[in-house]
Amino acid sequence: MEQGRERGTPDTGPDGPEGPAHRPAGRTRRGLLALLVAAAVAVPLAGAARPQAPAPPPAQVPPPAVAGLDATYAAHRANAAEAARTAADHGYRKRATAERRIARGQLLHFDGRGAGLVTEVLGDLAHADRVAVLVPGSDTGIDTYGRFRATALALHQRLTREAPTGVRTAVVAWLGYETPGTLSPSVTTTGRAEEAAPELRTFIGDVRAVAAPRARVSLLCHSYGSVVCARAAAGLDVDDLVFLGSPGTGSDTASGLRTRARVWAARGADDWVEHVPHLDAGLFGTTVGFGTDPVSEEYGARVFAAGDGGHSDYFAPGSPSLANLTRIVLGDTQEVTR
Numbered sequence: 001m002e003q004g005r006e007r008g009t010p011d012t013g014p015d016g017p018e019g020p021a022h023r024p025a026g027r028t029r030r031g032l033l034a035l036l037v038a039a040a041v042a043v044p045l046a047g048a049a050r051p052q053a054p055a056p057p058p059a060q061v062p063p064p065a066v067a068g069l070d071a072t073y074a075a076h077r078a079n080a081a082e083a084a085r086t087a088a089d090h091g092y093r094k095r096a097t098a099e100r101r102i103a104r105g106q107l108l109h110f111d112g113r114g115a116g117l118v119t120e121v122l123g124d125l126a127h128a129d130r131v132a133v134l135v136p137g138s139d140t141g142i143d144t145y146g147r148f149r150a151t152a153l154a155l156h157q158r159l160t161r162e163a164p165t166g167v168r169t170a171v172v173a174w175l176g177y178e179t180p181g182t183l184s185p186s187v188t189t190t191g192r193a194e195e196a197a198p199e200l201r202t203f204i205g206d207v208r209a210v211a212a213p214r215a216r217v218s219l220l221c222h223s224y225g226s227v228v229c230a231r232a233a234a235g236l237d238v239d240d241l242v243f244l245g246s247p248g249t250g251s252d253t254a255s256g257l258r259t260r261a262r263v264w265a266a267r268g269a270d271d272w273v274e275h276v277p278h279l280d281a282g283l284f285g286t287t288v289g290f291g292t293d294p295v296s297e298e299y300g301a302r303v304f305a306a307g308d309g310g311h312s313d314y315f316a317p318g319s320p321s322l323a324n325l326t327r328i329v330l331g332d333t334q335e336v337t338r
Contacts, residue, residue, distance in 0.1 A: 053092035055083040055112030064108055064206045066126045073121075076107035083112030098142050105149075108172070108206070115178055116142030119203070120149065122156040123170030128211050130159065130169045130218075132329045133204065133238075137223025137245075138182045140175055149173055151222075151315035158317075158326045167330070170211070176203055180224060189288050190227060190250055197231035208237055218242065218329045219261070222314065223273065227290055234258040240328050242266075243301065244314045244321070247276045248290025254300040264328060264336075265294035265301035266321055268309035304328075305337045 059075040062068065084099035095112075102110065102118055109119040125131065132155060136148045152173040159169040177196030180186035207217060218240040221229035230249035233241060234257065241261040243249060245268065254263040267274060278296075279289040292299045307313075307320035314321045320337065327335045 052114055053087045053095040053112070054090050055086055055116075057113070058109070058111040058117075064210050066210055069126055069210065072108060073106045076110040077103050077105070080107060080110045080112065083110070087112070095143060098145060102142065102145060109176065112142065114141075116145070116175075117177070118142065118145055118173070118175045120152070120173045121170060122152055122173070123160075124168060125170040125172070125207070125210050126212075128168050128170035128215055130163065130167060130216050130329055130331070131172065131207060131211050132159070132170075132218045132220055132325075133172045133174050133207060135174055135176075135200065135219065135221040135225035135229055136179060137225045138180050138184075138187050140179045145175065147312075148175060154315045154317050154322060155220075155325060155329070158322060159329060162326055163330060168212070169329070172207065174200070174203060176200060177228060187224060190231065190290070193224070193227040193231045193250070196228045200228060200232040201236060204232075204236055204238060216240075216329075216331055220244065220325060220329075221246070223247065223311065226294070230257055233261070236261070239331075240264060242325065242328060243294045244306075245271050245273045245311050246290075246294045247273050248278050248292060249294055250290050252292050253298070254294075262328075262333065263301045264304055265299070266304050266306040266314070266324070267295050268306040268311070268313055268321065270308055270310040270313075271306075272311055302336075303338060 056079065059079040061072050061075045064072055080099050080103035084096045084103060087099060088096035099112060102120070106121040107119065108121060109117060111117040134152050140148050152171045156169070156171040159171065163169050176199050178192060180192050186192050204217065211217070217238045219229055219238045220242045222244045223246065226243040226246035226249050229241060229243070230251055236259060238261045241257070241259055242264040244266055246265060249257070251257050257263065277289065278291060278293045294301050295303050304324045305320045309316055309319055309321060313319060315325070316322060324336045327333065
């Protein structure tokens with residue numbers, strides 16, 4: 001794992017800190033920042049015209065509680081099944097198929113409107129001593145939910161195998177925000193993360209209300225999801241905060257997140273996000289780019305081994321990253337490999 005990459009500050013002049021030999025790099029970084037700014041102000045007209053599958057409004061239920069957890073699951077399952085029927089009736093077969101599959105799960109939330117929102121529990125949350133909450137990155141919605149669920153399932157299966165006797169585990173797949181498209185302007189800004197952060201804070205409170213007393217809660221954030229988690233981090237009641245394949249978090253340092261949690265970061269050797277420029281700039285009340293590389297030494301996170309995997313391989317069965325994530329969630333932090 002490479003560490004200590006420079007953040008990419010521009011030249012300060014002929015005799016500045018970067019010096020004449022580094023001017024081309026400075027110009028390249030400024031050029032990349034200009035591209036980010038240009039992308040952020042572009043208007044994605046083609047995407048705006050894309051039709052959306054019709055769906056009923058989400059089920060209206062009280063906040064999750066141990067006593068009514070089964071009723072909450074049932075209400076959202078019924079809503080997902082209704083959404084599937086509605087989508088099928090209007091010719092949206094792919095969406096209907098995805099929603100029928102989702103309707104089989106333990107759902108803490110479901111909203112079939114637009115790209116869709118889903119929160120699913122794997123395991124017995126009400127009695128869990130170790131809870132992992134997964135936050136996805138770009139291009140995640142109902143139509144692509146299966147691949148996100150697969151990551152949660154891989155972690156849940158490994159936790160179940162490796163948890164000590166008497167330790168109960170649960171994994172929560174939290175698709176609780178409208179993720180940006182990988183090729184959309186919004187993926188370069190903090191806007192979606194700013195909108196999602198209050199929802200994530202509320203949800204972690206809900207998890208604490210349902211899980212076992214003094215449960216260990218780990219927040220595992222992939223790609224753009226790391227920006228969401230960073231925006232929610234201050235004062236968040238989690239034990240571990242993990243950034244996977246992060247383009248940056250919008251914070252210069254781990255300490256700048258103002259969290260009591262252990263802060264971890266990893267990047268696979270074949271992850272393309274390594275080549276994302278680690279720059280940021282204010283623009284019209286939002287931030288373009290996400291700043292310091294979370295696996296760099298200057299950021300200050302606990303960097304752990306992720307092997308040779310790519311951007312979508314952090315939960316691949318048998319991978320070093322999945323092994324280390326399992327150790328983090330179980331609290332075996334001394335066993336995490338660097």
